[in-house]
Amino acid sequence: MCSWRHLALLFLLLSCLSRWPRTSAAASDTLSTGESLAGNRTLVSAGGKFELGFFSPAGGGSDYYVGVWYKRIPGRTVIWVLNRDSPVADPASAELTVARDGNLLLLLTGNGPQRAIWSSNSTGSRDGDDGDAAVAVLLDTGNLVLRGRRGGNSSAVVWQSFDHPTDTLVPGGWVGLNKRTGAYQALRSWRSAADPSTGLYTDRVDPHGSGQYAFLWNGTAVYHYVGAWNGRYFAPIPEMGMSAKYTFAFVNRSEEVSYSFRVNDPSTVSRLVMSPHGQLTMFDWSDESGQWLLHWATPTSLYDVYSACGPFGLCDVASSQYCRCLPGFEPASPGDWAAQLWSAGCARRTTLQCSGNASSTDGFIPVQNVQLPSGYSPVADAAGRRQLRRLRIAYAYRDGCLVWDGDLRNAQQLADGDAGASTLFLRVAAADLATASHGVATNGRVGVAILGASCVIALAILCLLFVLAWVGRREETVHRDGSLLPRYLARCTKNYSHKLGSGSFGSVYKGSLPDHTAIAVKRLEGSAQGEKQFRAELRTLGTIQHVNLVRLRGFCATGHERLLVYDYMPNGSLASVLSESGHSSRPLDWRARFGIMAGVARGLAYLHERCQEQIVHCDVKPENILLDAGLRPKVADFGMAKLIARDNSRALTTARGTVGYLAPEWILGLPITAKADHGMVLLELVSGRRNRDAAEAGRRGGGGCYFPLWAATKVREGQVLVLLDERLTGDADVEEHGRACNVACWCIQQDEALRPTMGQVVQVLEGSLRPGTAPVPRYLEQLCRARSERILVELAIFTSCRPVIELWKKMQCCKFDDYD
Structure with a gap:
């Protein structure tokens, strides 16, 4: 029997429970007129997919925002922010409400009178006394809609968040232009991962009227276009069509232009984000890994983003991070740099003493091998001295005298000997001169003198080159057989005795x-084809340089002699090294192999994406990859290279290359793109085997069929470790190995639209891009299953070319022995 004390405790407990806030079993998705959302209260969409309420970004301090995020995904991934540029200090002193005039308002309700810091600027009701006139609803798409009476229709949408996106596009949303009202729907990046305020980068319809989507920096400088729509995706972003999970749509009609996407599988969770780095990024949620996986990004390289490293930042491909500060400068926001967000750039360590004063102790330090920043001005001869006296920031000499008088942006560190490399003379304070460049800096007055001397020296060099050219022409007249240079090279090579x-x-x-510098001299033979190869080498290597491309030192064309001079590569070709690794007790280790993979991809990405014209190598194979003393790869032999103008995405050309490394479009006579330089070499580096090694595939259970097909099948089955060269005895980075195998299998797909660009191959190898598992290339599977004359004849009819069969015979793809 309960005592009176038990009864008293029970009464107290019931009293407390009666005062405890109660929530319904199903949280509300609706905010009606006169209701408010404040503190920890949230709206949850009817299906429980999205939630709306106050939040503070991780690391964002004490600022609070109203936003929409995924309800079922761990953490808080925000897709929309209402008051991104007007945060509140305390969610308990602010409320989101639907006013009686039909507006959605964010009010400050602390001390003093209420005031609105954000408004939807909409009118949902014509009758201010009608309490049911407007209602805000959070939909399962993530769209926050405001409905009200318009002409008696209480379901009319008078405002919606999808019309005002922030940095994220989700299925059902859109980015575009309302041609009737002139209103843009644009993705605008967050300032940083912890700051949702409007950032520097925007994805929107090109304001200059090109009809394309453009990426803008600070609302002004266009630094990237997504290109033309081909019916399935924007042509420069084929990754849009690589996944069957979602479908993109593009509309361009009289009233609007827009793009959007939808998911084909309801279980798929995807989002498109304009990142604080200035790249448009596509993410898919993975329940298995519990994280967002980056599917693709454009531009593929941060170096193509305007001011990615901010003012006075230097983009450095060899650095452990993308950006570092120029000498005499330090990160303006160390916290952002620690989070690998560099757009805030760098600030001077020491303030300049006195701008433009001849007695200033400020000085200039040289920064070697850089691509010059944007925003320079040429110095006219007449005004040169006066302008140099007022010089404040930097100068350089390249096709004339150039000066900078503002923030330096887009400076890039280049490799030694790069055709675009220059020396930038950067002004720093006297206090930084002693520690910078090891005493090579000069004071301000001497710096100006150096600029003047540089201009004079450059003029003298031009005159000297003119004289040498004139003398050379005279010598060519005297020695009509052009024997001087060939004789010189004959002496250098000891009469071509060391092949x-x-x-x-x-x-x-x-x-x-x-001077004992080792060289390699290619002596071309054969009249017509040798001449074509000679010209192709000059047309490509003669105008570009990259750390992963072989360096052309010179050439000779006289009479029937065609000579090309390169740097000598002491470790020979990758083919010879792989061959030695196959029989040696010390094979090429994994670290060297992975470095070669990444280096070759970077070199090809440079050819495809960063040259004035796209250069397609057309014959990428181990024999054409040379290794220097440090086993750094150099792509060589550009005799079959094809140049494609930037305004064309593909070109029709005669078949070229080596059997076993031909992309399907070569064999089928289709137009080619840069993706014809596909990734067979990756598989060979992983396995230590050549791609035609049918016996090796058979020994490992491949039935004697084409090795890449066997490898692709194993990757699809998740058995990537069986591809690793057995001589490595498992000594490899498993994650790197898996990435390399998967991207290799993406590279050998039949549909070139499914193959990644070389820039994306670099990203996959580096780990910043994570595509799904590659499918097995069905054309290889079908060919390897071909056993009857009927199938072979059908193949010949399909390709309209009987020699196709002979090509595939040579590739040892199938057993064609019974076919004549």
């Missing part, structure tokens, strides 16, 4: 210059 190798149209010999 390094030979190909279809010539041989390569080792030589040495008088």
Whole structure:
């Protein structure tokens, strides 16, 4: 029997419970007129997919915002922010409400009178006394809609968040332009991961009227276009069509232009985000890993984003991070830099003493091998001295004298000898001169003198080159057989006595210059084809340089002699190294192999994406990848290279290349793109085997069929470790190995639209891009299953080319022995 004390405790407990806030079993998705959302209260969409309420970003301090985020995904991934530029200090002193005039308002309700810091600027009701006139509803799409009476229709949408996106596009949303009202729907980046305020980068319809979507920096500078729509995706972003999970749509009609996407599988959770780095990024949620996986990004490289490293930042491909500060500068926001967000750039360590004063102790330090920043001004001869006296920031000499008088943006560190490399003379305070450049800096007055001297020296060099050219022409007249340079190279190569190798149209010999610099001389043979190869090499390597492309030192064309001079590569070709690794007790280790993979991809990405014209190598194979003393790869032999103008995405050309490395479009006679340089070499580096090694595939259970097909099947089955060269005895980075195998299998897909660009291959190898598992290339599977004459004849009819069968025979793809 309960005592009176038990009864008293029970009464107290019931009293407390009666005062405890109660929530309904199903949280509300609706905010009606006169109701408010404040503190910890939230709206949850009817299906429980999205939630709306006050939040503070991780690391964002004491600022609070109203936003929409995924309800069922751990953490808080925000897709929309209502008051991104007007945060509140305390969610308990603010409320989101639907006013009686039909507006959605965010009010400050602390001390003093209420005031609105955000309004939807909509009118949902014509009758201010009608309490049911307007209602805000959070939909399962993530769209916050405001409905009200318009002409008696209480369900009419008078305002919606999808018309005002922030940095994220979700299925059902859109980015575009209302041509009737002139209103833009644009994705605008967050300032940083902890700051939702309007950032520097925007994805919107091109304000200059090109009809394309453009990426803008600070609302002014266009730094990237997504290109033309081909019916399925924007042409420069084929990754849009790589996944069957979602479908993109593009509309361009009289009233609007917009793009959007939908998911084909209801279980798929995807979002498109304009990142604080200035890249448009596509993410898919993975329940298995419990994280967002980056599917693709454009531009593929941060170096193509305007001011990615901010003012006085230097983009450095060899750095452990993308950006570093110029000498004499330090991160303006160390916290952002620690989070790998560099757009705030760098600030001077020491303030300049006195701008433009001749007695200033400020000085100039040289920054070597940089691509010059944007925003320079040429110095006219007449005003040169006066302008140099007023010089404040930097100067350089390149096709004339150039000066900077504001923030330096887009400076990039280049490799030694790069054709675009220059020396930038940067003004710093006297206090930074002693520690910068090891005493090579000069004071302000001497710096100006150096600029003047540089201009004079450059003029003298031009005159000297003119004289040499004139003398050379005279010598050519005297020695009409052009024997001087060939004789010189003959002496350098000891009369071509040390042959390094030979190909279809010539041989390569080792030589040495008088200063003992080792060189390789290619002596082309054969009249017509040799001439074509010679011109192709000059057309490509003669105008570009990259750390992962072989360096062309010189050439000779006289009479029937065609000579090309390169840097000598002491470790020979990758083919020879892989061959030695196959029989040696010390094979090429994983670290070297992975470095070669990444280096080759970077070199090809440079050719495809960063040259004035796209350069398609057309013959990427281990024999054409040379290794220097440090096993750094150099893509070589550009005799079959094809140039494609930037305004064309593809070109129709005669078949070229090496059997076993031909992309399907070569064999089928289709137009080619840069993706014809596909990734067979990746599989060979992983396995240590050549792609035609049918016996190896058979020994490992492949039935004697084409090795890449066997490898792709194993990758699809998740058995990537069986592809690793057995001589490595498992000594490899498992994650790197998996990434390499998967991207290799994406590279050998039949549909070139499914293949990644080389820039994306670099991203996958680096780990910043994570595509799904590659499908098995069905065309290889079908060919390997071909056993009857009927199937083979059908194949010949399909390709309209009987020699196709002979090509695939040579690739040892299938057993064609019974077919004549």
